[in-house]
Amino acid sequence: MPELPDVEGFREVLMTCGRRRRVTDVEVRDAGVLRGVSAQRLRRELKGRRLGEAWRHGKWLFVPMDDGPTDGGGPTLVWHFGMTGSLRCCSPDEPVERHDRVVLTLDDSRHLRYRDQRKLQGLQLVDEAQIARIVDGLGPDALTVRGPELRELLSGRRRAVKSALMDQSVIAGLGNLLCDEILWRARVAPRTPARDLSDDEIRRVHVGMGRVLETSVRAGCVPPRRSWLTGHRDDSEPTCPRCGRPLCSNRVGGRRTVWCPQCQK
DNA sequence: ATAAAGTCCTGAAAGC
DNA sequence: TGCTTTCAGGACTTTA
Known part of the structure; x- marks a missing residue:
């Protein structure tokens, strides 16, 4: 599914549902979607931080956390959706499904859920240098x-x-x-x-x-x-x-x- | 069982 | 010849 238009849609999900919201909990239900970050570190780094302005390049989605790189220092959450990934904003009483691999709870109690049947890509937590490495490998959007x-x-x-x-x-x-x-x-x-x-x-x-x-x-x-x-x-x-x-x-x-x-x- | 909207790696072939 | 570009195949993973 996810090509540029889908990822742009996920960016909008983040902007309307998550922007400036604080992450109050991080549940990694399947660590198979984490790339280069442990569930523990993801939890530790995200909990208590706010989601910044999400931006997209090609099929990659970047979300600076709080004082993240584009704001000045912290980590940036990066998504790549592979062939079956999606990002959804849910009310907490909506039942979590089998392929919901990561659930972020926000300070208004809503959920940001990363759903992915095949776990071909997933989430990373990166610094400025790693963002540059990803973007440098890509042509213009x-x-x-x-x-x-x-x-x-x-x-x-x-x-x-x-x-x-x-x-x-x-x-x-x-x-x-x-x-x-x-x-x-x-x-x-x-x-x-x-x-x-x-x-x-x-x-x-x-x-x-x-x-x-x-x-x-x-x-x-x-x-x-x-x-x-x-x-x-x-x-x-x-x-x-x-x-x-x-x-x-x-x-x-x-x-x-x-x-x-x-x-x- | 074959194939699926994505990417990465390898080894080999093709092109200049 | 030598360097670069391109290709084919497999790997990752899960389900219809």
Whole structure:
């Protein structure tokens, strides 16, 4: 699930539910989601501290605690949601579920719950240097990328355009569904070598990216609309919502890729 | 049982 | 030849 739009949604959950709230309790129900921090240390460092302004880069979510780095000194809580993570704001009487791995209790008694079926990524507690290390490994956030910059990012790369767009060190935030949707909108075949795109194709990819992201961020996910490619991925005999011809499904860059061979040359 | 919206690592192939 | 880029595969993990 979690691509840029989902993580942006989780950021909003934090801002509306958690901002300036003090953490009164930390329950680690499954330490398998903790990266580089013990349950004990997480508890110790978070309890009594307030949640600061959450920010996002690509699929990463950063929450400075109190006097954290962006405020001046303490730790920053970092989330990566892997494929199945989510962050939810709950009333305490809502029953805790099996995959709720970490529960933060806030000073208004509400819960911030990290739910994650597969524990592929998870939480970290980091300092300024570690934040820099994470962000340095990422390309610019997809929401901030302009047309000329996109051309620069793709230029000279011979790999398939889909796998370049999926590469977080090239551009941060796009995942499998978004890339397929964007390329379908732009009428660009996913296997086209990135450096072979014409200026017009790059412009179309950029416009498609903007539109798809805007709608998806508003929805908090890549919406499975029937007028979108995404709404047809799981059909038994998927057809293109634009031209009605059958869609192709195959591996590109190791990921399942769906496209319309008619519309995307 | 196969595959899943994510990332990391390895070894090997391909390209310049 | 040598360096860089890219790819394929497997690993992590759980469930439909």
